[in-house]
Structure formats: C-alpha cells, structure tokens
Amino acid sequence: xxxxxxxxxxxxxxxxxxxxxxxxxxxxxxxxxxxxxxxxxxxxxxxxxxxxxxxxxxxxxxxxxxxxxxxxxxxxxxxxxxxxxxxxxxxxxxxxxxxxxxxxxxxxxxxxxxxxxxxxxxxxxxxxxxxxxxxxxxxxxxxxxxxxxxxxxxxxxxxxxxxxxxxxxxxxxxxxxxxxxxxxxxxxxxxxxxxxxxxxxxxxxxxxxxxxxxxxxxxxxxxxxxxxxxxxxxxxxxxxxxxxxxxxxxxxxxxxxxxxxxxxxxxxxxxxxxxxxxxxxxxxxxxxxxxxxxxxxxxxxxxxxxxxxxxxxxxxxxxxxxxxxxxxxxxxxxxxxxxxxxxx
Amino acid sequence: xxxxxxxxxxxxxxxxxxxxxxxxxxxxxxxxxxxxxxxxxxxxxxxxxxxxxxxxxxxxxxxxxxxxxxxxxxxxxxxxxxxxxxxxxxxxxxxxxxxxxxxxxxxxxxxxxxxxxxxxxxxxxxxxxxxxxxxxxxxxxxxxxxxxxxxxxxxxxxxxxxxxxxxxxxxxxxxxxxxxxxxxxxxxxxxxxxxxxxxxxxxxxxxxxxxxxxxxxxxxxxxxxxxxxxxxxxxxxxxxxxxxxxxxxxxxxxxxxxxxxxxxxxxxxxxxxxxxxxxxxxxxxxxxxxxxxxxxxxxxxxxxxxxxxxxxxxxxxxxxxxxxxxxxxxxxxxxxxxxxxx
Ligand SMILES: Nc1ncnc2c1ncn2[C@@H]1O[C@H](COP(=O)(O)OP(=O)(O)O)[C@@H](O)[C@H]1O
Ligand SMILES: [Mg+2]
Numbered sequence: 001x002x003x004x005x006x007x008x009x010x011x012x013x014x015x016x017x018x019x020x021x022x023x024x025x026x027x028x029x030x031x032x033x034x035x036x037x038x039x040x041x042x043x044x045x046x047x048x049x050x051x052x053x054x055x056x057x058x059x060x061x062x063x064x065x066x067x068x069x070x071x072x073x074x075x076x077x078x079x080x081x082x083x084x085x086x087x088x089x090x091x092x093x094x095x096x097x098x099x100x101x102x103x104x105x106x107x108x109x110x111x112x113x114x115x116x117x118x119x120x121x122x123x124x125x126x127x128x129x130x131x132x133x134x135x136x137x138x139x140x141x142x143x144x145x146x147x148x149x150x151x152x153x154x155x156x157x158x159x160x161x162x163x164x165x166x167x168x169x170x171x172x173x174x175x176x177x178x179x180x181x182x183x184x185x186x187x188x189x190x191x192x193x194x195x196x197x198x199x200x201x202x203x204x205x206x207x208x209x210x211x212x213x214x215x216x217x218x219x220x221x222x223x224x225x226x227x228x229x230x231x232x233x234x235x236x237x238x239x240x241x242x243x244x245x246x247x248x249x250x251x252x253x254x255x256x257x258x259x260x261x262x263x264x265x266x267x268x269x270x271x272x273x274x275x276x277x278x279x280x281x282x283x284x285x286x287x288x289x290x291x292x293x294x295x296x297x298x299x300x301x302x303x304x305x306x307x308x309x310x311x312x313x314x315x316x317x318x319x320x321x322x323x324x325x326x327x328x329x330x331x332x333x334x335x336x337x338x339x340x341x342x343x344x
Numbered sequence: 345x346x347x348x349x350x351x352x353x354x355x356x357x358x359x360x361x362x363x364x365x366x367x368x369x370x371x372x373x374x375x376x377x378x379x380x381x382x383x384x385x386x387x388x389x390x391x392x393x394x395x396x397x398x399x400x401x402x403x404x405x406x407x408x409x410x411x412x413x414x415x416x417x418x419x420x421x422x423x424x425x426x427x428x429x430x431x432x433x434x435x436x437x438x439x440x441x442x443x444x445x446x447x448x449x450x451x452x453x454x455x456x457x458x459x460x461x462x463x464x465x466x467x468x469x470x471x472x473x474x475x476x477x478x479x480x481x482x483x484x485x486x487x488x489x490x491x492x493x494x495x496x497x498x499x500x501x502x503x504x505x506x507x508x509x510x511x512x513x514x515x516x517x518x519x520x521x522x523x524x525x526x527x528x529x530x531x532x533x534x535x536x537x538x539x540x541x542x543x544x545x546x547x548x549x550x551x552x553x554x555x556x557x558x559x560x561x562x563x564x565x566x567x568x569x570x571x572x573x574x575x576x577x578x579x580x581x582x583x584x585x586x587x588x589x590x591x592x593x594x595x596x597x598x599x600x601x602x603x604x605x606x607x608x609x610x611x612x613x614x615x616x617x618x619x620x621x622x623x624x625x626x627x628x629x630x631x632x633x634x635x636x637x638x639x640x641x642x643x644x645x646x647x648x649x650x651x652x653x654x655x656x657x658x659x660x661x662x663x664x665x666x667x668x669x670x671x672x673x674x675x676x677x678x679x680x681x682x683x684x685x686x
Contacts, residue, residue, distance in 0.1 A: 068583070071587060073583060073586055073587065076471060097591070097592065098591075101589045101590070101591055102589065103589075104586065104587055104588065104589040105587060105588040105589035106589060109587065109588075110583075110584065110587030112580055112583050112584050112587060113580070114580045117579060117580040117581060118580050118581055118584045119581055119584070120581045120585070120599045120603065121581075121603065121678070121679060122602055122603055122606070122676070122677060122678055122679075123599070124678075131585075131588065131590070132588045132589075135588055135589045135590055136589060168678040168679070170678070170679050181584065184584075184588065185587075
C-alpha cells in the first residue's frame, strides 16, 4: 500500500478483509414524558474500508441518533436497547466508556451537525485541535501538539495558519470553523469518519468548498465515510452508496447510480422528485414531500410510510406488516411490499 | 488600543455618573422628609432659639444645592459627616462596624457559592432526580422564606433547644475579649494574634447568621448555575469534544463548566455586593454589630448623614464590583476581550 493508492484501489485491494464497520439491528430509544421515542428502529449496514455511504432522510428521521449510537454517545434519557456495532469485526456496542474513549476520535471520528456551534467558544482553535491530538497522542507535548495543529490547519486550507491557530472560534467564519472541525476529526487518521450534516449551516458556495476539501482529505487517507444529510443532491458526487432513512429505519440502500436512476421505495422516489423540483426552482425552499413523518412515540402498525404513500395507502399488507429491508435483484435492499408497482 | 482606552473612559464616566446620581437622589429624598433634626436632637423642651441655632450650625439653614455641595466635597475628603445619635463621626462608626458585616458577607458568600456549585454539578453531571428535587426545593425555600423567620427558627432549634450554637450575642462570647483589630475580621485577627480559642469562638458565632444569610444567595446562584449547566450540557461542542475521545467528566469540567460560569459571574457579583451592604433583619435577629443594624437605627432617628453616607458607599461598592466583573469578563471571555475584536 503506497500513500498514493486511490480509494477505489483500496476498496478492491483486499476484499477478504471484511467491512471496517458493521452495524446490525441497532435500536435506540429515548424515554420522554410523552412516551418512548423510537428514534432508531433496527438499522443495519456494512461499510467497507474506504467506502463512502450516505444516510439520507428528513430531519427527525433518526440520523443523528444513529450516528451517536454507533459512537456510544447516546445519553440518558436515551439508550441503545438492541443491536451490535462491529469495528473491524469486534463488537464495540457493550464496551465500557473508558474503552470507547480510545476508539472515539482515533478509530471512528465524528463531525457533528451545526458547524457554528461545534467548537468551544472560550478556547483557542489551537488548543482544541491540540486536545484532539493529545487525547490519543501518548505523551505529545503541548509544543509539538501546537506545531501539528498548525500543520493540520494548513492542510484544511486555513489561511495564515500560524497566526490563526491562536484565534478563537468567533474570529473564524462558518466555513473556516467547519474546516477546523474536519481537521480535528481527521487529526488521528481514523478508519471511519461519521459526518453528520457537515455543511448544513453553511451557504451554498462554502458548502461546495468544504465538501470538496473533505473529498480530497478522505481520499488521501482512504477513510471510510458515513455522510449524513437531508440533502440528496449533496451526496450524488460524494458517495458510493446511499441509504435512505425514514422514521428510524433504512428503507432503501443501493448504489448512488441506482438510486438516482431507479429508486425503488416510494419514499426514495418522492425524495428524488422533490430534489429535482427544487433544482428547477433554483432558490426554492428545501426539498419537501407532502405529509409529515409519523410520531415516533406512537408508530402505526404496518409500514411507517403508509400514510404518505401513493401505492400502499389503502393496501391491507402495508397496513398489517412493516416490510423488512430485503434484497431486490442484487441491486440493493428495499423495505417495501410493492417496490416494482411503486415505479411510475 | 485607542478604542479600548475610549471604552475604559466611557466605563469610568458611566460609573462616576452612577455614583453621582445615587448621591443626589439620597440627598434630595432624605431632605424631603418633613422633620426637623435639630428639634429631634434637642428634644421637645428646648426653646425655638436653641433649635434655630443648632439648625444653623448643622448647616440646615442653607439652600439645598449649597448643602449638597458642602456634603459632597467633604465626603470626597474623607469627612462623611457626624452622627448626632451616636455622637461620633460617621466614618469612624462605619469603619468600626464594617468588619462585622464584611466578615459575615464573606462567609455567607463562600457558603452559598460553594454549595451552589457543588450541588449544581452533582445534579447535572450525574443526573440525580431525587437530589435535584431536594436541592431545588431548598433553593426555592431560600428565595421565599423570610430571613428573620429562618434566623429565629435556627436560634430556637440550634441554640435554645439543642444548645450547639451560641444565641444572639453578636460576634463573640461576652466573656471573651475581642482580638486586637487589624483587618476588622475576627477570624483573621484572632489567627494573627495566635488565639485559637477565640478564633473558634468567632467561627462558632458566625455559623448560624452566615447560614441564615447564605440561604437566599444559595437559592439564587444554584438556580442560575443549574440551568446554565443544563443548557451547556446540550451544546453541540460538548458532543464534539466527546467525539474526540474525551471522558464525560473531562468534557464537563474543562468545557461545560468554564462556559457556564460566564453567565453567572454578574449574578454572583451582585449577590456579593448585596451581602456587603449588610442585612438589617439578620443582623437584628442575631444582634450582629454590623452596618445594617446601625443604618436602620439611623433611619428611625432621621440621622441624615449616616443614611446618606451608607447609600453613597453602597453605590460605590456596586460600581466597583461591576467594574471588576467587566474586567473579569474581558479576561475570561474571548468574545468580549478588549482590543481583540476583528
Ligand atoms: N435527547 C433526546 N431526547 C428525546 N428525544 C430525542 C433526543 N434526541 C433525539 N430525539 C428524538 O429522536 C428522533 C430522531 O432525532 P435525530 O436523530 O436528531 O433526527 P435527525 O438527525 O435525523 O434530524 C426525533 O424524533 C427526536 O425528537
Ligand atoms: Mg440530525
């Protein structure tokens, strides 16, 4: 393996190695006054080394809860109630927090949604970058951490890095802050990067720049990426695979090309149609589809998408049984009783 | 650099005008009370000539602006007037009594602040519903209960019935000589004079009144810190820090705590400034020879100069505390650090 090996090569190189991250049957609940919020309802997927997976879904569909569940960062009143998370084959779901601390940031890193608030406002950029390095850097001295922080800032193309390392977050623009967050996440060369809405708070031009940068950095490092977003358009270029999430479950998972060419699940179709509509409108509102997602406290029996579905709204099987995520003709997996009829 | 100088000058001007305003208001309001101090001093049997003569010597016959001018210029020079009820200069009385109030204020604040920090940390870092409910109940009681009532209750239970703490006998047991005054704070002066027995006696006398006085401040600070910490616990940057591999406690103490102290800094300072003014009711209940008690007696006896000096000094104390806090914010919060903007 040379440093210049491309991502694609890395992925085909050793197919026997198995997935770097494998999630199975993950369920996360939040106990609230209103009742139990079933935020993640049995999610499973596998991520190969260097693979890029997008998880797309409306806000509130449980994307962040999924990300935090993988990292063991769900806090009361939330709890991961079932499922496994395997990192290079080892189940890390039941590890004590002390062991997870050695995994977080070093083997699985997180870019959390909301760039504007991802940094501690009263600590310098340099100290926050240095902290990420020193947490896993053995006996890395402050001075060495600072030098490395400046290098990292240069790598994410922050101008005048040597001076700006001593600035505070409020002295950085949103785009620059997100570059810092990216630098922080990649500081310890993780195997997996979970990027939860990494560009949502930014304007369109900055979004493209930040995503381009992320693209370059993870390609250089051959980092596997889970890119979480509610914006389907964002992932077309970036990701190999797309998983569509709805009401706490994956409803379709397939290659990016397949999903854009022939979405199988009615929800995926609706998302795609909404995306194309908003493209035409140029500056339209965020893509949205009619109706609203079900209440995760009181889920209906049967398919969770039924109320908004133009196919299954009045069908008996859709009302009775929640369809499992099953393989469809080797092209991917869909959780729908009538994937072919859904095509219009 | 120039902008920070101008900022400082503006701050100072603001502070001075606040003090000036306080002095004018106190002066005018007290003069508007319909009474004749000279008559009060001399008693009902003095004849009109005597009253008029005393009025003149007290400066009461002059116009209000003249009186104000005399008062303020003397004040700046350290002459805070003469208390005709106490028969001594206001300055000497205030200085002799300030020690008692400051000592009580310091101890009460230390109680209130440390209890608020520890409890707020406990109930937010480890969510402990039962402890949280109890602490909130206590805080609520602290804000609502009348302090003199609490003081009497404490005396009844711990002094009268159980006998573990001294009764309302001031700062020290009547049989013990107070220490030679250096700082005016008995706990410090006794240590300086190497009198451990007296030190513990003074501490023992501080227990009940300081507990009573700290109750309100505790309630106030606890509620603020608790909600601030709870809010901070939801900040995205804490999750990011945890995502870097930091332990929950380290994330809490290195990132959440410093951030949540900022909004409570002003409140803490105001609570402390308020304690420095002395509490009339608590001092009265415990017969604590502090400022509050003295000021109330002076108000009842229409002893203008004492009341005026007290109001003015309170205003100065508030202003100084606020300036100090502004300075602290400048050091602790980079977002408002001077000369760094842009
Ligand atoms: N701390 C929490 N307490 C209670 N409910 C929560 C909490 N965090 C998330 N949820 C609920 O879980 C569901 C999924 O939320 P989230 O994962 O943030 O969605 P997304 O990231 O897709 O927008 C939502 O219904 C949300 O209300
Ligand atoms: Mg989210």
